[in-house]
Amino acid sequence: MSELNLILLGPPGAGKGTQAQRLIKDWDLPHISTGDLLRDHRERATELGQQAGKYMSEGKLVPDDLVIAMIFEKIEQQGDDGFLLDGFPRTIAQADALGDELDKRGRRLTAVLLIDAPDEEVIGRLSGRRVCSDGHVYHVDNDPPKHPDVCDQDGKPLRQRDDDKPEVIQRRLDTYHEQTKPLIEYYEEQGVLRAFDGSRAPGEVHDHIRATLATLRLEERL
Ligand code: AMP
Numbered sequence: 001m002s003e004l005n006l007i008l009l010g011p012p013g014a015g016k017g018t019q020a021q022r023l024i025k026d027w028d029l030p031h032i033s034t035g036d037l038l039r040d041h042r043e044r045a046t047e048l049g050q051q052a053g054k055y056m057s058e059g060k061l062v063p064d065d066l067v068i069a070m071i072f073e074k075i076e077q078q079g080d081d082g083f084l085l086d087g088f089p090r091t092i093a094q095a096d097a098l099g100d101e102l103d104k105r106g107r108r109l110t111a112v113l114l115i116d117a118p119d120e121e122v123i124g125r126l127s128g129r130r131v132c133s134d135g136h137v138y139h140v141d142n143d144p145p146k147h148p149d150v151c152d153q154d155g156k157p158l159r160q161r162d163d164d165k166p167e168v169i170q171r172r173l174d175t176y177h178e179q180t181k182p183l184i185e186y187y188e189e190q191g192v193l194r195a196f197d198g199s200r201a202p203g204e205v206h207d208h209i210r211a212t213l214a215t216l217r218l219e220e221r222l
Contacts, residue, residue: 003082010115011176013122014198020086022206030078033086034067057162059171064093090180112187117198119173126169130158
């Protein structure tokens with residue numbers, strides 16, 4: 001069967017991370033999240049982490065050349081068993097660079113999964129989001145941990161991401177609308193965009209994505 005090369009696109013807080021966790025289990029795909037990779041660099045205080053940190057804490061995008069170099073290295077390491085990109089590309093320049101790289105390697109995108117949700121919805125989700133250092137995610141109202149501020153899965157303390165503070169959330173949304181949203185049309189023109197309603201319950205969104213991917217795979221075999 002041919003490899004599944006997927007991109008998750010959508011505003012911050014629409015549920016890309018949640019769907020990614022489910023999809024990598026369904027299809028046994030490597031999950032490549034630029035946000036997670038950059039946070040890891042920042043924590044380890046690598047040169048890239050130090051350069052990226054100031055953009056991240058302000059809700060701005062890290063410069064394209066830094067992110068592109070980081071992600072290509074990761075895709076290369078993963079080999080050609082498919083991938084699920086989460087949070088990349090976020091600009092047209094990143095999308096062009098990815099397209100060129102895949103062409104060079106004779107690979108192609110299977111689908112770009114757009115998980116969309118209105119601004120009011122994502123503001124509510126992001127401001128209530130709490131995470132542990134291993135990346136398990138909760139919401140103070142919609143998905144609270146059993147004990148306040150403690151991760152159910154590993155007992156680690158939960159905290160709010162710096163960029164989930166209200167003033168930064170608005171900046172991240174503005175950045176999404178200005179720089180990332182044009183990718184919807186970009187991938188629509190390539191015929192690979194599939195859209196999902198991120199304001200629905202995570203299980204429903206997941207079912208819908210799974211059905212869409214199953215159909216795509218069937219079509220590929222015809
Ligand atoms: P995320 O966890 O995907 O919301 O990403 C957190 C932050 O990392 C973003 O607000 C950006 O500062 C940075 N970042 C993540 N992915 C990218 C990307 N593809 N291009 C530029 N900056 C990124």
